Amino acid sequence: MIDDDGPGFCAGVKDAGADPFCERLAGRRFSVCRQILGGCFRFESTSKALLDLVEVAYAGLPSHQLPTGAPDFRIELRLLPRQVSPHAAEPPPVRVQSGAGLLCGVMDASNYVVLAPGQHSGLVVASQDMLGHPYHLRYELIEFAVFTLATRGLGLVPLHGACVGRDGRGILLLGASGSGKSTLALHSLLQGLDFLAEDAVFVQPESMLATGVANYLHVHADALCFIDEGAIWRWISQAPIIRRRSGVEKFEADLRQGHGRLAAAPLELVGAVFVSSQSADDADVLLSPVSSDEIAARLSADQSYAAGQPGWRCFEQRLMQAGVHQLRRGRHPRDSVDALRRLLDRCR
Template sequence: MIDDDGPVLCADVQDAGADPFCERPADRRYSVCRKVLGGCFRFESTSEALLDLVEAAYAGLPPHHFPIGEPEFRIELRLLPRQVFPLAVEPPPVRVQSGAGLLCGVMDASNYVVLAPEQHRALIVASEDMLGHPYHLRYELIEFAVFTLATRGLGLVPLHGACVGQHGRGVLLLGASGSGKSTLALHCLLEGLDFLAEDAVFVQPESLLATGVANYLHVQADALRFVDDDAATRWISQAPIIRRRSGVEKFEADLRQGHGRLAAVPPELVGAVFVSGQPADDPGALLSVIPRAEIAVRLRADQAYASRQPGWHRFEQRMMQLGVYQLRRGRHPRDAVETLRRLLD
């Protein structure tokens, strides 16, 4: 729902001397509220185009809740005039910095994020040029703010990985880029498992309840050779193509279009699986147990950022109690899905 409320951006160059920090209230402002990652996020802006990107990212998601409550976060989005020197084919990468209780992510002087985690607030500034780069604006500025505020405000452990489940139970899918996590997550979705996330998972370390943003699935074209469902093939192949910073191009398929089931509640983790690109020696035995003495080293090597967060030690302890596995490739991704299904039973 969009409503008019409160102060807005000082975008008029003529106002720069009178209001250099853009603090003066204006006449019109829009706001959107969305339940994301267990929190209530209010996005405010004078730009409907920026709020359209918020809706593209977070509208239609299952509202997840944690027993610890539902804090409110406020994010202001400001649109600046087009830059004199327009952006190149690809925006510059985000550089991060911190100090005085603030976290910053900066592309350039007209495109950046400033976060005050203790106040549950953030400011996102983008130039009109960035509207021509919706993927980067959505993922590297808006998502940066949402993920960071939720992680700090809810005490979650942020993991680079995927998560699928069934009957309120979930399993983490970990591994290096290119190991096949997204392809496996796709087939889990198509085979009826609940889909939580394919790239970023957030875990409450004590309860091991997990949440994520199930908005888009990113898969390369070669993943379609294993998809037998014609409707699913059309859904993916007709999706927009995005280009990662690495240069890899992937389909960005909207998961909210009804293909498969999104996790309605945060699943409780029953274990973690490192996905390997290597074929199994025995096609009937894809899963192997990682020795307990090796689990901590494997997890920390795979999750460099998360392993430095406050809740990591408890998360690591809990995963060692549950078990961590390695999953090698079978003849078809369905074989791996059935292996995960047995682990979830």
């Protein structure tokens, strides 16, 4: 028995007692379909504001296809009334939980995600005041749902890293936060390499095809000192500033504005580099191979979540065969890009 004063608080529900689970929402239902990470995602909502955020995240991206068949995914987005005590500065962090075949990410009672990977579906619930925190709503709720469903439904290995390449081949950029992955990815884009992803890369382990979402680039203000071209400088410096949970602030530059080339298809990984914040002893020798007996330990330490996923062992073995290097900093980021280009040339 559900009390009438219980959870019957959904927007658009006329009689909470007759529909306590909000299964008969009033209002017109809208939908948007997008090809993301090799899968077809259908987003449904009675809220245009929530679907607008989906477009902000995924409109205008290359439609990546993977060689194996992909299921269709469905995500419902539901908007609740404004909270009585809205978040003053930023929403609380997401807490994750699992059970009974479900995966959950919860900020609070009015902002959460419930995913059913076995059914390739999910529910994203947000309160109206969360529309005032579009970065957190998009990144921590909507993208959380998309990335998690794609990982489970397509058998992908989820990696925290970046990826650039050319001619269908890619180099995975790994390393701790602050090592310079985003700056290196930016200059790779500006110097003509294909840009796949800056923060999250998803790999099909059997084929070593990597895909990602090339929507935004997040860079520190100090990266601007290496930008000489005025149009590029303005593109980044005039971009909105987002604040990470760590307190670090970065520009969020939209990669779909035409400053460089986005990877039109998944890239086949032909190697990986651990990006180091240390300067090279020899400015002309930035790359050094990681010894084979160190690769597995370094990969697992760098990717603790991915290392526990089903496809990790296959991915690890394939990457060890391809080769892993360490990349130290040169005098200018373009020196590091030149090193990546030479590495790609050797892997032809």
